[in-house]
Amino acid sequence: MGLRRRLLGKLAGAAVAGGLAGCSQFRPGDDGSANLDLPSNPNDVPARQHAWNDVSRRDAHGNPLLPRHHRVLLLDLAESPSVEAAERVERAMRGLESAYDWSSDGLLHSLAWGTSYFERVGELDASPIRKPKVLSRTDDPDLLDFDAALVLAGDAASHLQAAEAAMFGSRGSLAGTSVDARLGDVFDVSARRTGFRGAGLPVAHTDAEGIPENPPLSEGDRMFMGFRSGFRGTQASEDRATIGSGAYAGGTTMHLSHLRQSLGEWFEAFDADERVARMFSPEFSPADVEGFTDDVPFSDEVTRHAREFDVVGHQEKVAQTRKDGEPLLLRRDFNTVDGGHAGVHFLSLQKSLSAFERTRKAMNGWYVRDDSPEITDRENNGILNFVSVRSRANFYVPPREERAFPQL
């Protein structure tokens, strides 16, 4: 740990011990956000930072397609919270918005705030997030704490690269506009997550560890495990994922975990039917899956499937947490080869983190182990035998107006 980090740690301690004393330069507005001395945002962008669906490409069935390239910069504050720092952060984010259209063609982004930020300002208990937990018996993930995360996504990898270089490096202009405020003046980048989602991208990365030689993936596959994900009916709407009332209204919670994939057995020991049984449910054939349009018409009979087929699917387990027929999570996960290994950065948005935890517990499938001797914590239990969780972290994504130091 460098001197700067140690000093910051002390500062954080002081700020927590003295309530908001460490942040006395802040003048909270009536709505709980800092009063920034800035004109209103001139860019044509929605009030929610997580409003991506309306500006995403769609497939033939109207399902929004996630951007092809993703990058999450995990940040820690390099200075104490102040109005001046908040103004710099807000100006930096507006700089991204004026350089690129708010769309998959341009650049989508959000600035989220983590557990260590809320702890630093003494608001963790009042905030909608909490520190991540271990959620399965078979994983021992690093439980991470950050001050913030900058999420970047777009179809052009060059836009993400330029945005990162302008915000944290020395790049002086973005899409012809000069950069006059940088996030790097306020934050240090502690870690990065990079990845992709879309046709042609998994096959281009099959040299990663965890993928066997010559996997049966084609140019059309959008994910390493070979299936489509993100039908309209299997995702929470942005409304469902948005906090409706209280001090955090208009925002959402974000969970980010890193799952490592080991797909040797997935591709080599199982045929297409067996993969469908594990990803969806043994009630479906590969032809059924090909025929899905905008939802997965599952029968919600996980226990019977366990007894009858000795295998249960990932989707049928997690779909049990739907409420009024609608899933609770808005998944914006993507594949990665970070560290040279195949994996998934599982980024999901939901009104409350307990929805995420509930869904993850449904995925564990402990409740069906008594129904079949073949089903264990990992085996014949959805996709659990092919993934291991490396880390978890939690964030709050404020509405755009409050994205610079929320709730101070």
Ligand code: HEM
């Ligand atoms: C390697 C990791 C994962 C892969 C490859 C994967 C893949 C899939 C696929 C193919 C589907 C069905 C199609 C669709 O999305 O429309 C699905 C559904 C879903 N997954 Fe995952 N998933 C992964 C991890 C997770 C995790 C960690 C969670 C949360 C704990 C999760 C929650 C869900 C939910 C909520 C659904 C929709 C269920 C419904 O239809 O209501 N997934 N996933």
